[in-house]
Amino acid sequence: MNFNIAIAGNPNCGKTTIFNALTGARQRVGNWPGVTVEKKSGQYNYSDIRFDVIDLPGTYxxxxFxxxxxxxxxxxxxxxxxVVVNIIDASNLERNLFLTTQLIELGKxxxxxLNMMDMAHEKGLQIDADTLATLLGAPVVPVVGRTGEGMxxxxxxxxxxxxxxxxxSRFIDISYPRDIEIEIEKLTHLIKRDDESHKQSRWTSIKLLESDKQTRDEVRIHPDGADILKQAKNSIERIExxxxxxxxxxxxxxxxxxxxGALRECVVESLVDSVDYSRKIDRLITNRWLGLPIFGLFMWLMFKLTYDLGSIPMDxxxxxxxxxxxxxxALMPESMFASLLVDGVIGGVGAIxxxxxxxxxxFFIIAVLExxxxxxxxxxxxxxxxxxxxxxxxxxxxxxxGFGCNVPxxxxxxxxxxxxxxxxxxxxxxxxxxxxRLPVYVLVAGAFFPDNAATVIFSMYVLGIVAAIASGKLxxxxxxxxxxxxxxxELPPYQRPTLRSLILHTWERGYLFIQKMGTVILVGSVIIWVLGYFPRDVQVERDYQKERMELVEDYDYQMINLGTKFNKSVQKDRQEYHSEMIAYExxxxxQELHHQFQQLQDDLQNKEALELYRLRQQEIGDITEQKWIGRVGKIFEPIVRPLGFTWRESVALITGFVAKEIVVSTYGVLFGVGEDIDEGSQGVISGLRSSGMTPxxxxxxxVFTLLYTPCLATVAAIKRETGTWAYTIFSIAYSLGLAYLLAFGVTYFGGMFNWLS
Amino acid sequence: MFNFKKPRHKLHIADENDLRLSDLKPGEKGRIVEIGGSENFRHRLIEMGITRDAEICVDKYAPLRDPMELIVKGYHLSLRGMDAQKICVERIA
Structure with missing residues (x-):
């Protein structure tokens, strides 16, 4: 046997606290169908009966509306x-009871x-719960949600x-002025023919007099709908x-x-010397002069804690x-599956x-603030x-x-x-x-604007804010x-949050992130991996193997020459000056000759390594060009060519859809530095410089990187929060369009005036 | 079918000289005389307890001068100046 219970109440009345106290951690969070309003449900057992509880959104x-x-x-x-459980903030009775009057009329x-009884006492309010129960026609239970008192x-x-x-069956009617009651009577008389209970027909009548659209639509389909609506129209005219x-x-x-009237009978307001603590705190926190600096401090702290504290477990x-x-x-032999698992799945999902x-x-800090x-x-x-x-x-x-991460x-x-x-x-x-996006700025600005990198990066942030404001206005x-x-x-009184509800809130939102973003990122990473992995047998025009061997041969020859030269010099030196010395060595x-020789040898070896490395870079670049990822880049190259981008930029930007940081690692792959690079990597910087890109x-x-869709996870979040693909696709198209337009502007007008060429 | 149009009557339209909620200074109290603006706006305010004859006290203004913080029916709420301008009040001591 089970019962369905709905919890209703105003925002800030402690509804969720009561819900948590009733259900404990056994709760689920979802969305109401069709709208992005959180739906929370949970359950508890009491005397062998299961109660399924729905926490309705807070409304006034x-x-x-x-x-x-x-x-x-x-x-x-x-x-x-x-059963409807109506939570009321006892310290703010009058306004909270407004919803109650409607719930009474609804007839459930x-x-x-009566929640927050402690605060009501502090305010000097003595509430006679029994009298209130009689007046409202429903049981009234005083509780303190935060301590669990009265649960x-x-x-x-x-x-x-x-x-x-x-x-x-103890329902009462809220009585209205006589002239309204007359009209309600007329309407209920008509509606009742539809075999509805007194309660329901009265509710419908009242809603009709309130010109409630939803009720009118419902009445319209009734057999007597036309008559009822006609009467409602006349009644409203009369009332007006x-x-x-x-x-x-x-x-x-x-x-x-x-x-x-009800409050006059059951509430005694003793003139205790009550202190409105919230008001005192607000004297400081929303102060004319201190309000903004304090807010700035809190925001800074929020950022600081999120990124500094977060970087420890991040490592x-x-x-x-x-x-x-x-x-x-180490465990698996090199195979496609191993590569998929390591580079695709762990690499991609790990990035998130x-x-x-x-x-x-x-999310924890936000829960505290809320x-x-x-x-x-x-x-x-x-x-x-x-x-x-x-x-x-x-x-x-x-x-x-958003400066931290657009997804949360x-x-x-x-x-x-x-x-x-x-x-x-x-x-x-x-x-x-x-x-x-910062690693991309650091890499590219570091490569092309070594003297003004900070200014360039800062202006990206400013441009982002300007784009947001302008788009918002538009x-x-x-x-x-x-x-x-x-x-x-409403500015509700300040409250000390309970750890339990903070953890619950944090977990609810964090779990959604794990669930949704994990799946999208997983799919995205696998796609990128597939594009970079296939086709397996790639034909490259240049014979890198031969070039490599020639290079090695050449250096081996030079090395031998160097050795011969050294031996000759030693012989000459010994003959000329030190023939009589036994311990010439x-x-x-x-010693000096030997030292010189070693230095030359080291130089030669370094040069060889560097040339081999460059060759390998070129080879990987050539191979990648042949892989699907490179072909995709080639396909989009004509589109981005007006911006001055090559197929490399096009590949980097495409992979950047998965996550912006990937732009950096894609360049790493394209220039053969490997994925395991950071933004300071010299290989990529030299690669970028030698690729013919101008500042x-x-x-x-x-500019393009800043403005286009941040990442797949963001796309998933946009879809989730707007609830429609229409806005999601619009967002992608708009940001791509804006990115293209502004990037084109930079290349075109900059080119016109020969800036930074 | 019947169309329920906008109200057919005209409410008492406040004239320029009437005192508005936005005219009150921090610490001053007023009594609501009339609420203007759109139907939805009026009803939202009524539901929140800004009813005719209700006492309302201006607690303070936000650091950037807008919105304002009010106390009505024993709780605090905030309205923008442009909305407070639609509410006619009479000053009470």
């Missing part, structure tokens, strides 16, 4: 949930939970409301005539009237992966796995700035996070309430230059116009 009302409200409304109007068996009683009440018929306001406003006001993972690769290479610590730390209530203050402080791009203040957080940043857009804001933030986020005036919601933001003149083209290449 059931008006079906936002995606969240629609989800809640839709779910509650279905028959799935047998209800348990009301057993809550489980008991949920059980009783679920199982005992008598508990369900009498009250000089819309039905909806009057009904909302009446609900507040009912709440105020461990890196070391672990390398030893794993070596272990497998090393970011896991950063991502988990970042749970403590600081996130709302961020929105408050930064709204003026973000409003310029048509965004909500909170959107600043994902933008800043895009996933972080979930903190935004409106879908339009989320999509806009997701679309401009990739322009924030993530840390994976989108908010074109494709995402007019969907903006008014900025009405210890004389200073021999201007290098700059254009950097």
């Amino acid at each position: 009302s059931l008006a079906a 936002s995606a969240e409200e629609t989800v809640v409304r839709h779910y509650l109007e279905q028959d799935e949930a047998q 068996p209800l348990v009301i939970v 057993d009683l809550l489980k008991e009440k949920i059980l009783r409301v679920s199982t005992e018929i008598s508990m369900k 005539l009498i009250f000089k306001d819309t039905g909806r406003a009057i009904i909302s006001h009446a609900r507040y009237g009912f709440i105020q 461990w993972i890196d070391a672990g992966l390398i030893s794993l690769m070596n272990f497998i290479s 796995a090393v970011f896991l610590p950063n991502i988990f730390i970042l 749970d403590s209530g600081y996130m709302a203050r961020v929105a408050f402080i930064m709204d003026r700035v973000m409003h310029n791009i048509g965004l909500h203040g909170k959107a600043f957080i994902p933008m800043i996070m 940043a895009i996933m972080g857009t979930r903190i935004l309430e409106s879908r339009r804001d989320r999509i806009l933030t997701v679309l401009i986020n990739p322009f924030m230059s993530c840390s994976a 989108f908010s005036r074109t494709i995402l116009k007019g969907m903006s919601k008014p900025f009405v933001l 210890s004389s200073s003149s021999y 201007l083209v290098a700059l254009s290449f950097l």
Whole structure:
């Protein structure tokens, strides 16, 4: 036997804390079908009965304004949930009860939970729960979610409301002004013919008077729909005539009237000398002068912790992966499967796995900011700035996070309430230059602008911000116009987050990252590996084997010559000056000759190694050109030629789709340095310089790298958060287009004025 | 079928001289007289407790002067100046 329980309540009422306290760690996070609203479900057992719990998104009302409200409304109007548990912040009763009035009218068996009783006491509020229960017609359970106080009683009440018929039938009606009641009566009279219960028909009538679109659509398909809608239209006209306001406003006001009446009877506000701690903290944190510097400090700390603290386990993972690769290479003979496993799977997925610590730390910090209530203050402080791009203040957080990695940043857009804001933030986020692009900047700027590398790199970051702002303005005036919601933001009291909920939050989001990104990156890495591995037998025009042998022969000959020359010099020296000396070998003149000889020998050997290495570079380059990856590069070469790019850049950029860092390792492969290089690698730098790339083209290449789609993981995140392929494909196309346009601009106008050629 | 159009009546339209919520200085209190703006905006505010006759107190302005922090029905919320301009208030001591 089991019951379905839905938890409903305002945002910031401690809903999730109660949900966690009820279900423990046994919970799943998914999305509601069709919308990117998180759906959390879990379960618990109480007296041998299983309770399946759904944590509905926090809403202030059931008006079906936002995606969240629609989800809640839709779910509650279905028959799935047998009991609704309404969580109320006891320290903020009046506004929290607004949703309750609607839940009462909705007619589901209800348990009301007065959460945060401790804070209510601190505020000097004495709440008579029994009287409140009588007035609302539903059991009221006072609890303190954070300490778990009252949870057993809550489980008991949920059980009783679920199982005992008598508990369900105590519903009351919220009473409205007489003139409204008359219209409700007229409507219910009509609707009731459809064989609906009193509760349901009253709910429908009230929603009709509120001009609720969803209800109108539902009524329309009823047999008497036309009559009912006609009556509703007349009723609304009458109400507007009498009250000089819309039905909806009057009904909302009446609900507040009912709440105020109820509160007068069951709440005693003692004039204790209560201190509003939150307000005191805010005197400092959102202070006119200190607010911004403090926010800056927090952001800096967030960055610092994410990347510095994250780099420690990052090194461990890196070391672990390398030893794993070596272990497998040693264990298995060289084969296609071994290469796939080591270079393709471990190399590719490992490239993402090393970011896991950063991502988990970042999510943990975000959970702290959210749970403590600081996130709302961020929105408050930064709204003026973000409003310029048509965004909500909170959107600043994902933008800043983008400098680290776009993937968690895009996933972080979930903190935004409106879908339009989320999509806009997701679309401009990739322009924030993530840390994976830095190795490319360092390599290319180091090779072509050794004296101004820092300036070039910094200007890339600035260009990214400019592109984000300009695109934001463009989108908010074109494709995402007019969907903006008014900025009405609650600033909830500060709270000490519980470790349990922080860990849960971090894990939920981090796990999604592992799951989704792992699969995409895996597939992408294997594809790149296949492109670079096949076809196996590649014909190269130049006979490298012969050249290599000639080279070695040549050096061997030179070496012998050098030896002969040395012997001759020694003989001459001995005859001329030291014929009488027995221990010639210890004389200073021999020592000097010998030293000279050794130096020449070393020089020769180094020269040979270098020439062999260059030859090998050229060979690998030639082979890669013949591999599928090179052929793909050749195919796209005509497209990127106007930018001054060759097939090498085209290959590097294509592989960069998987992840931007791969641009560097691709160059490593193309110049035969091997994948195991870092951005300071001399081989690649000399290769790039000798490939005929001009500094201007290098700059254009950097611009392109900055602006085009960051990586496959980002694409997956965009798809996940926007929920549609349309926006995902738009994002890819837009960023590619912008990258091409600006890179072309650099090459073309730079070429016109002969800059950096 | 019937089309439910926008409200057919005209609300009391506030004139230029009426005091707006955005005119109040930090620490000042007001009583809501009238809420203008779009239907959705009005209803969002009403749902959040900014009802007619409700007392509202301007706590402070954000560091960049916008938005503003308000206290209404015992909790704190934030509105942009451009939205606060749509709310008519009368100053109370």
